[in-house]
Amino acid sequence: xxxxxxxxxxxxxxxxxxxxxxxxxxxxxxxxxxxxxxxxxxxxxxxxxxxxxxxxxxxxxxxxxxxxxxxxxxxxxxxxxxxxxxxxxxxxxxxxxxxxxxxxxxxxxxxxxxxxxxxxxxxxxxxxxxxxxxxxxxxxxxxxxxxxxxxxxxxxxxxxxxxxxxxxxxxxxxxxxxxxxxxxxxxxxxxxxxxxxxxxxxxxxxxxxxxxxxxxxxxxxxxxxxxxxxxxxxxxxxxxxxxx
Amino acid sequence: xxxxxxxxxxxxxxxxxxxxxxxxxxxxxxxxxxxxxxxxxxxxxxxxxxxxxxxxxxxxxxxxxxxxxxxxxxxxxxxxxxxxxxxxxxxxxxxxxxxxxxxxxxxxxxxxxxxxxxxxxxxxxxxxxxxxxxxxxxxxxxxxxxxxxxxxxxxxxxxxxxxxxxxxxxxxxxxxxxxxxxxxxxxxxxxxxxxxxxxxxxxxxxxxxxxxxxxxxxxxxxxxxxxxxxxxxxxxxxxxxxxxxxxxxxxxxxxxxxxxxxxxxxxxxxxxxxxxxxxxxxxxxxxxxxxxxxxxxxxxxxxxxxxxxxx
Numbered sequence: 001x002x003x004x005x006x007x008x009x010x011x012x013x014x015x016x017x018x019x020x021x022x023x024x025x026x027x028x029x030x031x032x033x034x035x036x037x038x039x040x041x042x043x044x045x046x047x048x049x050x051x052x053x054x055x056x057x058x059x060x061x062x063x064x065x066x067x068x069x070x071x072x073x074x075x076x077x078x079x080x081x082x083x084x085x086x087x088x089x090x091x092x093x094x095x096x097x098x099x100x101x102x103x104x105x106x107x108x109x110x111x112x113x114x115x116x117x118x119x120x121x122x123x124x125x126x127x128x129x130x131x132x133x134x135x136x137x138x139x140x141x142x143x144x145x146x147x148x149x150x151x152x153x154x155x156x157x158x159x160x161x162x163x164x165x166x167x168x169x170x171x172x173x174x175x176x177x178x179x180x181x182x183x184x185x186x187x188x189x190x191x192x193x194x195x196x197x198x199x200x201x202x203x204x205x206x207x208x209x210x211x212x213x214x215x216x217x218x219x220x221x222x223x224x225x226x227x228x229x230x231x232x233x234x235x236x237x238x239x240x241x242x243x244x
Numbered sequence: 245x246x247x248x249x250x251x252x253x254x255x256x257x258x259x260x261x262x263x264x265x266x267x268x269x270x271x272x273x274x275x276x277x278x279x280x281x282x283x284x285x286x287x288x289x290x291x292x293x294x295x296x297x298x299x300x301x302x303x304x305x306x307x308x309x310x311x312x313x314x315x316x317x318x319x320x321x322x323x324x325x326x327x328x329x330x331x332x333x334x335x336x337x338x339x340x341x342x343x344x345x346x347x348x349x350x351x352x353x354x355x356x357x358x359x360x361x362x363x364x365x366x367x368x369x370x371x372x373x374x375x376x377x378x379x380x381x382x383x384x385x386x387x388x389x390x391x392x393x394x395x396x397x398x399x400x401x402x403x404x405x406x407x408x409x410x411x412x413x414x415x416x417x418x419x420x421x422x423x424x425x426x427x428x429x430x431x432x433x434x435x436x437x438x439x440x441x442x443x444x445x446x447x448x449x450x451x452x453x454x455x456x457x458x459x460x461x462x463x464x465x466x467x468x469x470x471x472x473x474x475x476x477x478x479x480x481x482x483x484x485x486x487x488x489x490x491x492x493x494x495x496x497x498x499x500x501x502x503x504x505x506x507x508x509x510x511x512x513x514x515x516x517x518x519x520x521x522x523x524x525x526x527x528x529x530x531x532x533x534x535x536x537x538x539x540x541x542x543x544x545x546x547x548x549x550x551x552x553x554x555x
Contacts, residue, residue, distance in 0.1 A: 147329025152319035
């Protein structure tokens with residue numbers, strides 16, 4: 001907790017500086033850049049790349065959450081139980097496909113840009129959210145569920161007032177995993193012209209400019225660490241609230 | 245009045261509950277007692293349709309339970325279970341107010357009712373209202389569970405082993421509380437237990453179940469004095485019978501004039517308490533007091549006479 005209290009704001013400040021004032025870091029990255037090459041990526045603003053990167057991840061994760069949680073709710077009802085193995089296979093398939101392959105396959109259909117990346121991130125994000133949501137919904141305290149039925153909540157009220165809130169911490173764990181995977185995976189979206197921080201890394205790789213690679217990698221890494229941490233805090237808060 | 249009319253539940257060709265017919269009067273506690281697998285819980289769960297009966301019918305105040313949708317029916321029937329089943333993410337007040345909220349009571353009426361019930365269960369509303377269930381002791385959680393079941397003034401309160409998870413001292417207190425509150429509110433209660441002691445302590449009527457059948461239904465005294473089958477006799481316990489019988493009789497029934505020495509017992513104590521007190525202190529009579537004033541005595545001979553009476 002102590003270390004977190006110092007480290008967290010320090011990392012946030014570092015990230016803000018890297019995104020908003022990249023020029024400050026010229027002396028740090030200079031030794032990594034080849035002779036005469038630019039040290040700091042300047043072809044487009046890092047802020048707009050970051051926002052677009054986060055936007056893609058947010059959109060894909062939101063869609064994956066909606067689909068995966070809906071599916072999890074359906075297969076944890078008595079009537080939908082038979083579909084659980086099938087849903088599991090489908091979501092597993094999403095994870096088995098390498099994102100690069102999905103990108104390659106989606107480009108002919110969706111064209112270059114954000115589309116194929118969204119599809120790849122969406123498919124890749126389904127599995128952890130689905131698995132965790134199924135676990136969350138099938139490990140609810142039985143006496144609480146029995147009481148919810150016994151005092152007269154109908155199916156919908158039980159779902160909204162009891163099941164979802166109680167399964168939320170476990171679901172959030174899945175969402176957190178999915179977000180962190182997506183933050184990293186989104187970088188390869190730049191190979192099909194999606195605007196992400198991958199652009200910086202790929203530019204570095206193409207021109208053998210390690211300074212670019214480190215710069216892009218560092219920003220993506222810091223985003224991942226800080227978002228992961230924020231979601232862990234949120235989960236802990238929810239668990240405390242439910243007395244878990 | 246609750247009428248259970250030839251109700252049967254069949255699972256895989258086996259009658260778990262077999263044509264049980266029974267009537268419970270308004271304002272009384274009926275305790276259904278039996279061993280595990282006797283069908284007592286299934287019987288209880290068929291009353292609020294958590295289980296649908298295979299045949300037969302339950303009527304509450306003359307109206308069939310099949311006339312209403314199950315979840316609407318359940319809002320009129322209180323339900324308290326072993327391990328309380330409180331919503332862990334809701335405060336005590338929200339837990340207790342759950343059914344009134346389902347019935348669309350106005351907010352301030354719910355708040356008044358919650359405070360009233362907390363006070364009734366000897367829990368300071370200001371202190372407990374906003375706590376989460378995890379912040380309460382086991383006994384307090386159980387009380388909140390029963391308070392939730394009573395919140396909407398239901399026609400009937402169903403309780404499934406409500407005190408099963410409590411330690412003996414807290415359980416005895418919870419039983420006394422239930423008795424007191426039931427008297428105060430005039431509630432109709434059906435309670436399931438495997439504990440004959442609890443049945444005799446709480447029940448106005450005791451219904452004994454064995455392998456799905458109702459084998460005896462009567463007052464605790466009848467069950468003890470004239471068990472209908474060997475199973476009932478086993479449940480009551482031969483050695484315990486006279487003591488159980490004495491535990492049902494208050495001192496006020498046999499108090500007589502005359503001298504006695506030593507520590508006095510209140511008139512609402514049972515003959516079992518008096519017998520115990522006699523044996524322990526070597527007396528042949530104990531003084532009886534009402535509101536601190538001695539009103540007479542109970543003698544060992546009088547106790548013996550009552551114990552022998554129905555043997």
